Amino acid sequence: MKIRIQGIAAVAAKVPVLLVIVLAFILGYLLRGAVLPAPSLPSTDRHTQHVATTDTAWTCSMHPQIRQPRPGPCPICGMDLIPTEPVLEPVKSKPVKYACSMLCLPPMDRPGKCPVCGMDMVPVDVDDSEVEEPDAAAPKLTLSPKAQMLADIRLAPVERKFVSAEIRMVGKVEYDETRLGYLTAWVPGRLDRLYVDYTGIPVNKGEHMVYLYSPDLSTAQAELLHAIEAVKDLERSDISRIRDTARDDVEAARDKLRLLGLTEDQIDQIEQRGTPSDHMTIYAPMGGIVIDKNAVEGMYVETGTRIYTIADLSHVWVKLDAYESDLAWLRYGQEIEFHTEAYPGDTFTGKIAFIDPVLNTDTRTVKVRVNVENTDGRLKPGMFVRAVARSEVAAGGKVMDPHLAGKWICPMHPEIVKEEAVSCDLCGMPLVTAESLGYVSVDPSNAKAPLVIPASAPLVTGKRAVVYVALPDRPRTYEGREIMLGPRAGDYYLVRRGLREGELVVVNGNFKIDSAMQILARPSMMNPRGEEAHSGAGGSGGHRHD
Numbered sequence: 001m002k003i004r005i006q007g008i009a010a011v012a013a014k015v016p017v018l019l020v021i022v023l024a025f026i027l028g029y030l031l032r033g034a035v036l037p038a039p040s041l042p043s044t045d046r047h048t049q050h051v052a053t054t055d056t057a058w059t060c061s062m063h064p065q066i067r068q069p070r071p072g073p074c075p076i077c078g079m080d081l082i083p084t085e086p087v088l089e090p091v092k093s094k095p096v097k098y099a100c101s102m103l104c105l106p107p108m109d110r111p112g113k114c115p116v117c118g119m120d121m122v123p124v125d126v127d128d129s130e131v132e133e134p135d136a137a138a139p140k141l142t143l144s145p146k147a148q149m150l151a152d153i154r155l156a157p158v159e160r161k162f163v164s165a166e167i168r169m170v171g172k173v174e175y176d177e178t179r180l181g182y183l184t185a186w187v188p189g190r191l192d193r194l195y196v197d198y199t200g201i202p203v204n205k206g207e208h209m210v211y212l213y214s215p216d217l218s219t220a221q222a223e224l225l226h227a228i229e230a231v232k233d234l235e236r237s238d239i240s241r242i243r244d245t246a247r248d249d250v251e252a253a254r255d256k257l258r259l260l261g262l263t264e265d266q267i268d269q270i271e272q273r274g275t276p277s278d279h280m281t282i283y284a285p286m287g288g289i290v291i292d293k294n295a296v297e298g299m300y301v302e303t304g305t306r307i308y309t310i311a312d313l314s315h316v317w318v319k320l321d322a323y324e325s326d327l328a329w330l331r332y333g334q335e336i337e338f339h340t341e342a343y344p345g346d347t348f349t350g351k352i353a354f355i356d357p358v359l360n361t362d363t364r365t366v367k368v369r370v371n372v373e374n375t376d377g378r379l380k381p382g383m384f385v386r387a388v389a390r391s392e393v394a395a396g397g398k399v400m401d402p403h404l405a406g407k408w409i410c411p412m413h414p415e416i417v418k419e420e421a422v423s424c425d426l427c428g429m430p431l432v433t434a435e436s437l438g439y440v441s442v443d444p445s446n447a448k449a450p451l452v453i454p455a456s457a458p459l460v461t462g463k464r465a466v467v468y469v470a471l472p473d474r475p476r477t478y479e480g481r482e483i484m485l486g487p488r489a490g491d492y493y494l495v496r497r498g499l500r501e502g503e504l505v506v507v508n509g510n511f512k513i514d515s516a517m518q519i520l521a522r523p524s525m526m527n528p529r530g531e532e533a534h535s536g537a538g539g540s541g542g543h544r545h546d
Contacts, residue, residue, distance in 0.1 A: 057084045096123050099150070107147065108519060115515050139480035139523040140471070141513055148476050154508035155470055156457065158499045160449040165329040165391045165489035169368065171320035173340075173383040176371075179312035181286040185301040186261035189214030192279065192297070196308065199293050203284045203310065210282040210307055220260055221276035224253035228271060288312040313381070316374045318350055320387050321365040328487040329391040330355060331399050332437045333414040336370045338387035340379070348372060348379070351414040352389075371414065393489045395448040404434040452492040457505040458485060459514055459525040466525045467499070468506040468513050478506060478513055480523060 058081035060066040060074035071081050097107035098121035100114035111121050143151065193211035196203065203209070227249040234243045257267050261282060270276065292309035295301065318338060322330060334352045339345075350372035359366055370387070372379065391399045403417075408431035410416035410424035418431055458465040465485045468478040483498025499505070506513060517524040 058082065059084050098123055107150075108516075115519060116512070139517065140477055141517055141520075141522070142474065142477040145476070151509040151512045153476075153478075153506060153513075155504040156454050156507045158451065158453050158495065158501055158503045158505060160451050160501055162447075162449050163393050163452055163489045163492045163494075165326075165393055165487075167322065167326040167329050167389040167391070169320040169322050169326075169387045169389070171318055171338075171368075171385055171387065173372075173379050173381050173385060174317045174319055175291075175311045175313075175381050176315050176317050179286075179288070179315055181288065181310040181312075182306050183209055183282060183285060183308040183310065185210075185212065185282075185303060185305045185307060186259070187212070187214045187216050187280075188302050189217070189300070191295055191299050191301060191307070194293075194295065194297050194307075196290055196293065199290050201290045203287060203290060205284055205287045207284045208281050209284050211279060212282055212301075213279050215278060217260060217262075217280055218276045218278040220253070220256050221270050224250070224257060224267070224270060225274060225276060227253045282307075284310065286310055286312060311381075313377055313379075314373070314375050316372050316379050316381065317353075318370040318372050318379075318385055318387070320368045320370065320385075321360075321363065322355075322368045323365055324359060325487070327355070327366060329393070329399060329489070330368060330389060331391075331401075331439060332411075333404060333409050333417075333434070334389060334391070334399070334401065336387050336389050338370075338385045340383050340385050342380075342383060343378065348385075353414050391489075393450060393494070395450045398447075399439055401434070401439055404439050407434050408432065409434055409437065450486075451495045451499065451501060452489070453495055453499065453505055454507045455488060455491050455493055456507045457510065458483065458493060459510060460485070461525060464525070464528065466514070468510045469499070470504040470506065472504075480514070480517065480525075482528070 058068045058071050060077065060079055060081055062079060063074060063076050066074055066076065066081070067084075068081060071083075073079065074081060097109065098111045099107040100117065100119055100121055108121065111123075113119070114121055143153070190213045191210060192213050195208050195210065227246065231243070231246045231250055234246050254267055257270075258264075260280075262270075262280060263283065266280065288310040289312075290308055291311045293307075294309070295305070295307045301307070318336075320336075320338075330352065332352055332355065336350050336352060338348050338350070340348070350370035352368055353371040354369040356367040356369075392401070393399065408418045408421050410427065410429060410431055412429055413424055413426050416424050416426060416431070421431055423430055453467065458467050465483050467481055467483055469481050471477045471479055481498055484496040486494030486496050488494075514525045518527060521527075
């Protein structure tokens with residue numbers, strides 16, 4: 001018992017020492033928290049500072065979208081939630097700008113989708129005055145040097161110059177309708193012999209084609225012979241009137257045979273023979289190629305039955321399809337160059353002889369007919385061709401042609417060009433001036449050049465055309481201006497109204513400027529009044545991205 005009391009006393013003696021050690025440890029820990037400085041928080045950029053919030057969120061390692069204020073199981077997978085890092089709340093010292101990573105637009109004040117490419121806008125380090133927003137009533141935009149570089153702005157002057165329009169067309173070679181001939185039966189009868197057995201045979205004018213049997217022909221020949229006999233019998237008559245009447249009957253019988261298709265030589269042979277014949281030979285009315293054979297031997301025909309079709313291929317037509325937008329540069333008498341699949345590298349030429357006054361509503365094209373000489377016969381009807389017309393454009397959209405300035409042209413045959421007002425050598429029609437057909441009335445060297453801008457300068461909508469003009473008194477400032485365009489000639493547009501010679505227009509980056517104007521609710525290409533469009537969240541400047 002004595003020994004147990006002594007052990008307890010020894011332990012009691014050590015308790016104050018242990019208590020002192022524990023108290024010292026607690027005091028040292030508290031003093032360390034008060035003396036050591038708080039660790040500095042990381043900064044994401046030089047414009048933003050961050051402070052830690054007192055609340056700690058708990059999340060799931062498999063489902064990071066879960067955020068809860070206290071620990072527990074994940075409501076999706078049941079795993080224990082883990083604490084996240086302290087939430088950093090940004091404290092902005094300067095406004096943050098947002099730009100597209102593809103550099104479609106200058107930096108903007110709001111995040112969201114890029115109106116041009118649809119990508120997310122990302123924060124960028126820019127100056128405070130990257131884009132200056134001028135008065136909303138004026139469609140102007142001023143860019144900083146950095147925004148100017150990002151937008152890749154390029155300018156071109158509005159100038160007066162002669163431009164060339166190149167019109168490309170496609171079409172086919174066809175027969176010249178004015179050089180088609182038909183061999184028909186002028187009397188009813190039977191085809192006893194066809195001397196041309198198949199199509200494609202070339203024939204010359206006057207060659208025999210058909211041997212025809214016709215009883216009507218025999219009757220007409222008998223009338224002629226009787227009239228000739230009557231004249232001989234009345235030669236000794238004292239009444240001149242009767243002799244004249246008999247001679248008139250002979251001429252009438254001859255005319256009847258001519259109308260039945262007999263030639264003068266055939267009629268002379270009948271008179272010399274003195275007997276009628278019930279057969280006749282029909283000769284080719286023209287030279288060319290037999291392109292159609294509509295009858296066979298032994299076939300009975302009526303008056304007017306077509307037996308052969310003959311085409312003169314020494315002169316052909318090329319019919320081209322021209323779009324309605326190209327009609328401004330096409331003129332009667334204009335020279336056309338074309339190529340064929342059959343002869344690669346060979347260039348053929350012809351002149352426009354007809355422009356169809358009616359538009360094909362299915363293809364939105366107009367037929368343009370070109371007259372082409374084909375003396376060597378290389379062009380075959382049905383060949384596919386690719387053609388091009390080149391027009392030198394003067395002021396007012398007039399076409400210049402130095403070969404036709406001050407000349408006179410036949411309205412039916414464009415190849416007939418004269419120095420003075422005379423008649424056409426082919427058809428006898430009076431010639432007309434080249435000016436009446438749309439050509440310039442003076443020498444092209446003295447013609448006035450049109451006002452033009454590059455084709456990439458205007459932003460063209462259905463009814464409007466907008467260009468952005470660089471203001472000379474304000475650097476990097478661009479003004480939107482609605483203009484009236486004329487037709488397009490190659491790489492240029494003719495300007496009817498809205499621009500002056502010497503002004504600088506934006507030819508590259510104009511769509512980026514216009515997009516910025518739309519985002520800022522300024523007047524733009526698609527929104528001439530500058531009304532701010534209503535859109536959902538995302539700050540996409542009125543553009544919807546599904």
